[in-house]
Amino acid sequence: MADELKRGLEGVLVAESDLSYVDGEVGKLVYRGYDIEDLARGASYEEVLYLLWHGSLPTAAELDAFTADLVAERDVDDDVIETVRALADAGERPMAALRTATSMLSAYDPDDGDSEETTLTQGRRITAKIPTVLAAFERVRQGNEPVAPDPDLSHAGNFLYMLTGTEPDPVSEETFDMALTLHADHGLNASTFTAMVIGSTMADVYSGVTGGIGALSGPLHGGANQDVMEVLHEIDASSKDPVQWVKDTRDDGGRIPGFGHRVYKVKDPRAKILEEKLRDLSESSGDTKWLDYTTAIEEHLTDQGLVEKGIAPNVDFYSGSVYDSLGIPVDMYTPIFAMSRAGGWIAHVAEYQEDNRLIRPRARYTGPENAEFVPIDER
Structure with a gap:
């Protein structure tokens, strides 16, 4: 059991914390x-x-x-x-x-x-x-x-x-x-x-x-809201109905950013709150385009059974639209x-x-064994 490989540290407990708790099953x-x-x-x-x-x-x-x-x-x-x-x-x-x-x-x-x-x-x-x-x-x-x-x-x-x-x-x-x-x-x-x-x-x-900034900069962690906004701009530029755009993209094997999360199996509670704020901003400005697009996409994908499969809107699905409504550039x-x-x-x-203890995990060695060293002038 001690040598069981857990890729990505999936399910591995490494610390105790009083700070935050995520229950992905109930959101x-x-x-x-x-x-x-x-x-x-x-x-x-x-x-x-x-x-x-x-x-x-x-x-x-x-x-x-x-x-x-x-x-x-x-x-x-x-x-x-x-x-x-x-x-x-x-x-x-x-x-x-x-x-x-x-x-x-x-x-x-x-x-x-x-x-x-x-x-x-x-x-x-x-x-x-x-x-x-x-x-x-x-x-x-x-x-x-x-x-x-x-x-x-x-x-x-x-x-x-x-x-x-x-x-x-x-x-x-x-x-x-x-x-x-x-x-x-x-x-x-x-x-x-x-x-x-x-x-x-x-x-x-x-x-x-x-170091945290460096880790967050990777596209698998911090960039999903930018991806969502770029998709919304692409839909807008195509003049397609957003649901039809999603259908075409999925038929071609593409994925819709902002859906699915490593922990949440239901709609991210943060997404629910930001959806409400997007409504407030849309009503305040009189421009409901991003709200209309995102809610239409969410309704369609929900009808397609994605949420039942544990692939629900995450915080990034609505945060990008909120930031755009505040006039913030996409790459910010x-x-x-x-x-x-x-x-x-x-x-x-x-x-x-x-209560510090140096974090020092191990890796399972899979390289060659008993390699014979050859001096450089004989290689």
């Missing part, structure tokens, strides 16, 4: 015991960060102090912004630019050490600065100057402001804040496990978050995922290091 996600729907509708992203990092929801006074500390760390050193500018001018991909800039941030952090307090202090700085980095990157590559953070805006509102140069309306701010909460943590997914493995070596949290979707999930990565690193 349930909780953070520290709180249902994701209650948190998404009733708590701000700042409150969720506090919950993940400190173990309980904050009082009003605790939230004010926590938010003030987060706001105070939003500014990014000029050297980092210049590097971001150079990466944008060179045509670097957003996730790669974020990976580079996040690693560089550690050079300007005054704290050092491997205590939980240091991890959370540095984590707060990382979390506060990632939106500034991403917004600056996007504005520079669009030929605009970066916009300085606004200390009077929330984490979500400030990012949208720095991205567009315009203070967001309440519906947009609330929707984006909710999206950040929905993506903040999700068990031991690939990027969280990567951050935790790095943390198990007692490397600093900058290393863990940088995964970086925004990282902006939110950084809070979870930091929480997992801090939690694991409390």
Whole structure:
């Protein structure tokens, strides 16, 4: 049994955690015991960060102090912004630019050490600065100057402001804040496990978050919402009915992104919430195109029995449409995922290091045996 191979670590328990729990059979996600729907509708992203990092929801006074500390760390050193500018001018991909800039941030952090307090202090700085980095990157590559953070805006509102140069309306701010909460943590997914493995070596949290960004950048993990949006744009450009487009694609052996999940066997609870927010945004703007497309596709695939087979809409099926409605470029979707999930990565690193054990699995050797060495001049 000890030598049983579990490819992809499928079903292998490697740690215990108080942070989040996913029940894929019934479609349930909780953070520290709180249902994701209650948190998404009733708590701000700042409150969720506090919950993940400190173990309980904050009082009003605790939230004010926590938010003030987060706001105070939003500014990014000029050297980092210049590097971001150079990466944008060179045509670097957003996730790669974020990976580079996040690693560089550690050079300007005054704290050092491997205590939980240091991890959370540095984590707060990382979390506060990632939106500034991403917004600056996007504005520079669009030929605009970066916009300085606004200390009077929330984490979500400030990012949208720095991205567009315009203070967001309440519906947009609330929707984006909710999206950040929905993506903040999700068990031991690939990027969280990567951050935790790095943390198990007692490397600093900058290393863990940088590693998490690298893992999230892969198309099998963080890019599905971009894929969904590209499909919707393709459907729109084809002038086909979305259901007919799906039928033709499936007949040709293609797959529809945004359906199916490694854990969820029913509709992702986060998808349900984002579908509602997409309705709100569509009603607010008067443009229901993406809502019409996505709901028609979901209804068709449900009628085709995919949900009964455990292939249901996941969070990415609706998040792309939500981000598009907020005016966010398609290739910024995964970086925004990282902006939110950084809070979870930091929480997992801090939690694991409390009772640390170096993560060191084994591989079954399948190479040659008893190879005879031949000196180079005889080969």
